Amino acid sequence: MLKFLAKRLTATVVVIGLISISVFLIFSYLPMDPAALTCGKACNPVVIAANRHRLGLDVSVPVQYGRFVKGLFVDRTWGEGAAKFSCPAPGFGYSFNRHECVTQLIKEAFPVTFSLAIGSFILWMLLGISFGIVAARKQGKWQDKAATAFVVAGVSLPVFVTALLTLLAASKLGLVNPIEFGRWVSPFTDPIGWLKTFYLPWIVLALFSSASYTRFTRSNVIETSSEDYIRTARAKGLSEKVILRKHTLRAALAPLLTLAGIDFAVLLGGAIFTETIFNLPGLGRLSINAVLTDYDLPVILATTMLAATLVVVMNLIVDVLYAYLDPRVRVG
Amino acid sequence: MSGTEMTGRHVSRRLMALSAVAALVVAGVIFGIAKGGNSGGVSKGGTLNFVTNQTQFDHIDPSRVYTGRDIAFFNSYVYRNLVSYKPAKGSAGSSLVPDLATSTGVPSNNAKTWTFTLRSGITWQDSTPVTCADEQYGVSRAFATDVITDGPQYLVGALDIPIATGGSSMYKGPYSKIGQALFDKAITCNGNTITFHLNRSFADFNYALTYPAGSPVKASVDTGDRYDLKPFSDGPYMIAAYKIGDEMDLVRNPAWKQSSDPVRIPYPDKITVRFGLSQDVADQIMLGNSNPNTVDLDALQPANLRSFFSDPSKASERLNVFDPYVRYAAMNISSGHMDCLDIRKAVFFAYNTKGLIKLSGGSTFYGTPGDNPIKPVLGLDYAPTTGNIHDPSWKVTGNAAAAKAFMVQAKSDCPAAYERATNPAKGLFYDLPNTATQQKGSVLIKSAMDAAGIVMKFNFIPQGQYYSTVQDTTKQGDISRAGWGADWANASTVIYPLFVKEGGFDLSQNWGDPTYASFKANVLKTLAMTNRADQAASWKKLAQFAMDQYWIVGTVFSKGQEVWGSKVGGVYFWEPQGTFGFGQLYVKA
Numbered sequence: 001m002l003k004f005l006a007k008r009l010t011a012t013v014v015v016i017g018l019i020s021i022s023v024f025l026i027f028s029y030l031p032m033d034p035a036a037l038t039c040g041k042a043c044n045p046v047v048i049a050a051n052r053h054r055l056g057l058d059v060s061v062p063v064q065y066g067r068f069v070k071g072l073f074v075d076r077t078w079g080e081g082a083a084k085f086s087c088p089a090p091g092f093g094y095s096f097n098r099h100e101c102v103t104q105l106i107k108e109a110f111p112v113t114f115s116l117a118i119g120s121f122i123l124w125m126l127l128g129i130s131f132g133i134v135a136a137r138k139q140g141k142w143q144d145k146a147a148t149a150f151v152v153a154g155v156s157l158p159v160f161v162t163a164l165l166t167l168l169a170a171s172k173l174g175l176v177n178p179i180e181f182g183r184w185v186s187p188f189t190d191p192i193g194w195l196k197t198f199y200l201p202w203i204v205l206a207l208f209s210s211a212s213y214t215r216f217t218r219s220n221v222i223e224t225s226s227e228d229y230i231r232t233a234r235a236k237g238l239s240e241k242v243i244l245r246k247h248t249l250r251a252a253l254a255p256l257l258t259l260a261g262i263d264f265a266v267l268l269g270g271a272i273f274t275e276t277i278f279n280l281p282g283l284g285r286l287s288i289n290a291v292l293t294d295y296d297l298p299v300i301l302a303t304t305m306l307a308a309t310l311v312v313v314m315n316l317i318v319d320v321l322y323a324y325l326d327p328r329v330r331v332g
Numbered sequence: 333m334s335g336t337e338m339t340g341r342h343v344s345r346r347l348m349a350l351s352a353v354a355a356l357v358v359a360g361v362i363f364g365i366a367k368g369g370n371s372g373g374v375s376k377g378g379t380l381n382f383v384t385n386q387t388q389f390d391h392i393d394p395s396r397v398y399t400g401r402d403i404a405f406f407n408s409y410v411y412r413n414l415v416s417y418k419p420a421k422g423s424a425g426s427s428l429v430p431d432l433a434t435s436t437g438v439p440s441n442n443a444k445t446w447t448f449t450l451r452s453g454i455t456w457q458d459s460t461p462v463t464c465a466d467e468q469y470g471v472s473r474a475f476a477t478d479v480i481t482d483g484p485q486y487l488v489g490a491l492d493i494p495i496a497t498g499g500s501s502m503y504k505g506p507y508s509k510i511g512q513a514l515f516d517k518a519i520t521c522n523g524n525t526i527t528f529h530l531n532r533s534f535a536d537f538n539y540a541l542t543y544p545a546g547s548p549v550k551a552s553v554d555t556g557d558r559y560d561l562k563p564f565s566d567g568p569y570m571i572a573a574y575k576i577g578d579e580m581d582l583v584r585n586p587a588w589k590q591s592s593d594p595v596r597i598p599y600p601d602k603i604t605v606r607f608g609l610s611q612d613v614a615d616q617i618m619l620g621n622s623n624p625n626t627v628d629l630d631a632l633q634p635a636n637l638r639s640f641f642s643d644p645s646k647a648s649e650r651l652n653v654f655d656p657y658v659r660y661a662a663m664n665i666s667s668g669h670m671d672c673l674d675i676r677k678a679v680f681f682a683y684n685t686k687g688l689i690k691l692s693g694g695s696t697f698y699g700t701p702g703d704n705p706i707k708p709v710l711g712l713d714y715a716p717t718t719g720n721i722h723d724p725s726w727k728v729t730g731n732a733a734a735a736k737a738f739m740v741q742a743k744s745d746c747p748a749a750y751e752r753a754t755n756p757a758k759g760l761f762y763d764l765p766n767t768a769t770q771q772k773g774s775v776l777i778k779s780a781m782d783a784a785g786i787v788m789k790f791n792f793i794p795q796g797q798y799y800s801t802v803q804d805t806t807k808q809g810d811i812s813r814a815g816w817g818a819d820w821a822n823a824s825t826v827i828y829p830l831f832v833k834e835g836g837f838d839l840s841q842n843w844g845d846p847t848y849a850s851f852k853a854n855v856l857k858t859l860a861m862t863n864r865a866d867q868a869a870s871w872k873k874l875a876q877f878a879m880d881q882y883w884i885v886g887t888v889f890s891k892g893q894e895v896w897g898s899k900v901g902g903v904y905f906w907e908p909q910g911t912f913g914f915g916q917l918y919v920k921a
Contacts, residue, residue, distance in 0.1 A: 036800035044836065046500045048800060050477040081507035083479045083556025098388075098576045099558045168616055178613050179381055179606050179623050183579070277610050281578045285608065289387050289577065 012312045019308045027297050028061045037295050093298030102302045112184050113282035117267040119198050120205035128210035132217020147214050154211020163204045163277040170200055182279030201278045220252035258318050265314035269307025378919030380600040384629040385611045388576040393560040394544035395473040396483040401911040408915035409569040409582055413547045414448045415538050416595045419913050421904035423711050426821035431595050437538040443862055446537050450524040453592040456550055457565040457585045464521035466548035472515055474545050476505025479556050486540040491518040492531040533860030539820035568598035580605040599918035624899035625919045631893055640895055655892035656817035656910035658707050660884040662839035669810045672749035674742035676882035682735035682784035683886045686728040687776040699890035705830055706823045706875050707889055709907055712868040713823035717879045735784035759787030761809035763802050766792040805841055812839050821908050823871035824859050831878055840883040
């Protein structure tokens, strides 16, 4: 097991390294000049050159990348005199657009995205699995048809539409104040405020994702219910409740675990539409602004690497859990 | 089978119940704890909200802020200058009043030296006095171009400090202190009196000091690049919190004294700016008046704009006025480009101005055809020109026949330019920012030029680096779309930057033209004029000359719209800044 983990961890580091190099190269060779983009109205070659130096773009791309990697392990300093400042290691650089060390920006944005992800994840798993099981057990009946309708509606409505409609409806009903909405509050200091901030985004994301989970659960439960070992369990006189809990669900939900793990990890990387519409200062909004408006390479690099790391790590966790949940995997 | 069904129902009920509980929890959150809202206020006090789709102000460091709206906002609330615009609507708002200084400045040495005396009793938010050294330090920061980016360069260009090879100042700012002695000679302090020594006569230098780049900064609290997050206040409000992408909170500055400030009357107790709101959400706030003490810092989306402006109940919550900007297409008249006057005229007469205006919101919301690089809101310096859009042959939808006549003329007057403009393998290149509107506009332009027999091609440049590209003389095409607004109420900030090489925004590249030398000499002479009426008369003549040379075409005097909630009072359009007079806004009772 340790050998397996060591191999996977090594692969994880290599993958993240390759991703960082790819992102760095892509943004370095795009026909965009960050020094010109941040030049302002009084733009001239002197200002552009000064900007290029300030941004650390006046050296070759390999040197820039080397500085970035070094900053992950040792403190990095910019400027001189009174304007001198540094970002402590592990650092992903400095965002001149936001005047902040990128690691600090990530630290501030991650709790927001985590709050969004964990709440919606719990809600969608609860709804998706519940509806899926009910639909499977009541195949062809109204409960099944209702679940199918829910699935069709859930997957066909894009998040940005449901998010916008939900927010506008809640605003019209006086349930939320759109100006106040989206302010980050910690669940440890103000749990009610935290709930008020996140309940709408949770619902929106859960409605969208739980639809797919309903469909997966339904088909997996139906498929597993027809397996020989389920028939054997029934023949042995086990109650349906026990069969469902101990045998059917265990096998039916195992494939769902992979999906859930990856979905959760992707969500932790930032839910761009949901965060943007609900004005949540999370990783999704941080990264989309860095790409679309700020052209902020250090932020893009950090958020991409974080998202990739989360997916790779979650994959690892899922593999371990999968072996635990599905006895057939262990046998294999 | 029946047993299975029973158990199945039992499980289903549990799951249904579980789901119902989850739904109830959510519903409880919705209906039980989510009720919120705001209450009304009184004329003095309350919270004034601003909303914007932007994630942050471009800059809030006084040395770097450079857009009219942001200047007006921060000059009204957080920092003060030696002089300010009068907080009044109409042309009165363009006049100067003393702010930190006791007067609007005393010029001498043919306006090459300017002296100001600081008012007594002015303090920073930590109650320490604002000193002449702070003023000196504040101005010095603009020279540190490796730290302080984006800000206006008027003071850098005007102070009497030698220029190094390559065009930059020999003074490199207060962080490296390279060339510090040169700067210390250019701005001198004697007690509360500060003297600016300039490299040329600058009759309206005091207007340049309305920019926050000329405001004092306390050296001991300067954090370089990070000063852009929390500048120190000497105004009526100070920054309590600022988180990019989230919110800025301004609260009253306890160290500020009304007796020391003849300009500002701060009404609200608190001012908040919410950043990053989805435009749909922000528009709905304004349309539904759901937060009546709110001001929208952005324009409404086109459909919502029409809806808002056609609603009679919102008549007192909106403004639709001419903004400070002139939109135009600059002709690059350097050799091998638009160096033939006949072809410039042909392009001008072929242009479908009406179609382009309609595309961007029509004459109601976008603007009207203009006859001048100087806008009528500049009052004293504007006079209708002759020719151009007043020419009987000009048609707002374009006049292909008139354009063709000029092309025929061009064929004999400047055959090389004619060949290039009509050869499908060559053609003229028009620079445009790569936006959906400009893409659509290019179709109209091409169609109009085709009708006149002119081959027009387009360079679509990424929006963020549009100006840095077209300002590069080696990269600019033949014609470049642009816009310009006067930096203060004097055409010196229009004619000089737009048509003189050293002005910084001369997209006409006209310095090789035979007429340029005398034109530039007249501009420099006018800049130095201290008699304002004579100066205005001269600007009018120079504007006429620029129009007669067709250095710019397709000119539009553009409009801007502002909207606010029903409980916001004291709203007026502050002409010189092209936005609200923020300092007089209050929350109605």
